Amino acid sequence: MLDATDAALVAALQRDGRVSFQELAVQTGISREAARARVTRLLERREVRVVGIVAPDVLGLGALAHVSVEVAGDSAVVARALAGRDAVMFLSRTAGRRQLVADMRARDAAALDGELTAIRAVPGVRGIEVFRCVELVKDAYSSAGPEVPPRSSAAAPPDDRDRALLALLQRDGRMSYTDLAERVGLSQAATRARVLRLIESRAVHVTGLVASAAVGVREAAGIGLGVDGAAAPVARAAAALEGVNFVMTGHGRFDLVCGVDAPDRGRLLDTLERLRALRGVVRSESWVHLEIAKEDYAQISPV
Incomplete structure (x- = not known):
């Protein structure tokens, strides 16, 4: 059973699986290092898995x-x-x-x-x-969900690089931009821009799946x-x-x-x-x- 701080971290990861350790620290009132250590432990114990859920369309x-x-x-x-x-x-x-x-x-x-x-x-x-x-x-x-507008039909379809990023995020939603960039053959800046576009267009929702x-x-x-x-x-x-x-x-x-x-x-x-x-x-x-x-x-x- 999670303690109050771990529960708060898990709730934050469910809202945004790629939230930074600094932001997690701010939200939970602990240090950045403590946030990193606690999230790492949660992931290693499989108490939470952070994955990308890709829109059906x-x-x-x-x-x-x-x-x-x-x-x-x-x-x-x-x-x-x-x-x-x-x-x-x-x-x-x-x-x-x-x-x-x-x-x-x-x-x-x-x-x-x-x-x-x-x-x-x-x-x-x-x-x-x-x-x-x-x-x-x-x-x-x-x-x-009722509070979330549907994905726009005008959203651009993903290209091969987008699909490669989506595949990686499905398995590890917190993979670093450096590692993602290396895997898909783009610069870190270009990779970050693509991932943010995919998230903002609701092509993918990165969230925590909790045991x-x-x-x-x-x-x-x-x-x-x-x-x-x-x-x-x-x-x-x-x-x-x-x-x-x-x-x-x-x-x-x-x-x-x-x-x-x-x-x-x-x-x-x-x-x-x-x-x-x-x-x-x-x-x-x-x-x-x-x-x-x-x-x-x-x-x-x-x-």
């Missing part, structure tokens, strides 16, 4: 789905097989109607259909249920909601609730799917109850995450 990934998987036999065996697929970003073994749930991204609907067909063919998979995303309202690990136990998050769940009327207002209200870290609307058995985390089961139950009580919600189904089998948002091959 930059990656050319236009199809997102939440998939529930029914398994015959040992769900761990099937989870290992599914975790090996690049399209699977998040995978969890759960307690609920289905043994596994996965979040997937693909280039387009046809590519997503191909991925779903491949999952159906995995030994041990008895069947799948697919929730196709219409709008990603809130994403726990990107700048997506749940390190911040006291010991319970996590998902919930699907059916609504009477438009889903968008309910989704916005859900995204504003404390403890809700993921919201998307779409088509399938639900009208929206949410992710929830909490420091204990009582707080988790409270958040689930508040979601069920939202105006317009007429039905719900929840599942508890027992083991996160995969959480990997790197979608560009490293250079």
Whole structure:
């Protein structure tokens, strides 16, 4: 469990994964050297990982789905097989109607259909249920959310050097400009300018992925909601609730799917109850995450 200073450092890294040690020192009231030492320790212990989350349109990934998987036999065996697929970003073994749930991204609907067909063919998979995303309202690990404007469609597409930088940032969001410049063959000044442009245009959001136990998050769940009327207002209200870290609307058995985390089961139950009580919600189904089998948002091959 993090102490108050480490927790403040982690919160700052979640807001801006490339924040300087000097700025971290100012924000937390400690010396620059102490900030550096504490962040280094957090990274070495894997209590936090700083990575770049690349916008889906930059990656050319236009199809997102939440998939529930029914398994015959040992769900761990099937989870290992599914975790090996690049399209699977998040995978969890759960307690609920289905043994596994996965979040997937693909280039387009046809590519997503191909991925779903491949999952159906995995030994041990008895069947799948697919929730196709219409709008990603809130994403726990990107700048997506009700308060953040969408990425401009006029933003210039990344060139080869940009993509090389994005690939490196996906693996290590705090890689120095000197190291980045050496890897992509540019000057440090040119590299810095490109990275800042990619961040400011929201092509990438550099953030801290925090180990749940390190911040006291010991319970996590998902919930699907059916609504009477438009889903968008309910989704916005859900995204504003404390403890809700993921919201998307779409088509399938639900009208929206949410992710929830909490420091204990009582707080988790409270958040689930508040979601069920939202105006317009007429039905719900929840599942508890027992083991996160995969959480990997790197979608560009490293250079």
